[in-house]
Amino acid sequence: MTVPALPDVEALMDAAWPAPDRTESNGWVLRAASGVTQRANSVWPREPGSDSHAQYALVREARLWYRDRRLPLIFQVFDDPRSTGLNSVLDAEGFTRQSETLVMWRDSGAKQATADSAVPQALVPEPGVEISTEPSPEWLELWWQVDGRGGPAELATARSILAGCPSVYALVRSDGG
Incomplete structure (x- = not known):
């Protein structure tokens, strides 16, 4: 192996x-x-x-x-x-250790095995999951509510960071929308 x-x-x-x-x-x-x-x-x-x-x-x-x-x-x-x-x-110099980051990754060619079969299948999103290569305004608003700091200028900077590399964004709505 x-x-x-x-x-x-x-x-x-x-x-x-x-x-x-x-x-x-x-x-x-x-x-x-x-x-x-x-x-x-x-x-x-x-x-x-x-x-x-x-x-x-x-x-x-x-x-x-x-x-x-x-x-x-x-x-x-x-x-x-x-x-x-x-x-x-x-x-x-008096620096402190904080904000530890856990790094996880998955090979972009990864396959997912199903419960029915040991044969890998291409990864497909579940129904109700929206996948896009750009952060939608709705995704960005929700993310900013959780992780954002600042006003419109900082949000514009955050958008430029998010759009600055190839990415995939997933959005799942609750029963209430």
Whole structure:
């Protein structure tokens, strides 16, 4: 049995929430989207490095970049061996760990086995489930009620983030509509 290669989860997360304002510096990606979401308004240390002096300098640079945008400095850091040194630097600088993200994915060519058969079938939405490749106004309004922060300008930024990559949106209505 061949085990499929794991995707580059960090790169997928970055591509899934594309920030309209981004700068790359020494292996770090600084992203801003008017403060709408943490992921699109965070530093992704794509290459965290191992030199603590360089890491401290990059943290200072990131502080200034986010200060110029009047945004908090947030890091998207994975808790893995290559981030150990950077996590120590961030701990020493007084950063806190919060907003843990669970990353789940499914191969786009995935098939679903039915209860009747072990033969995979193409994935088909259940009746009553609306699937689209763009967020409908109704989907976006519901999502914004749950996850949104801000007014019309922030909603426009959120829409641009959502439409910035290939996506699938599902909408299921309750009996009340």
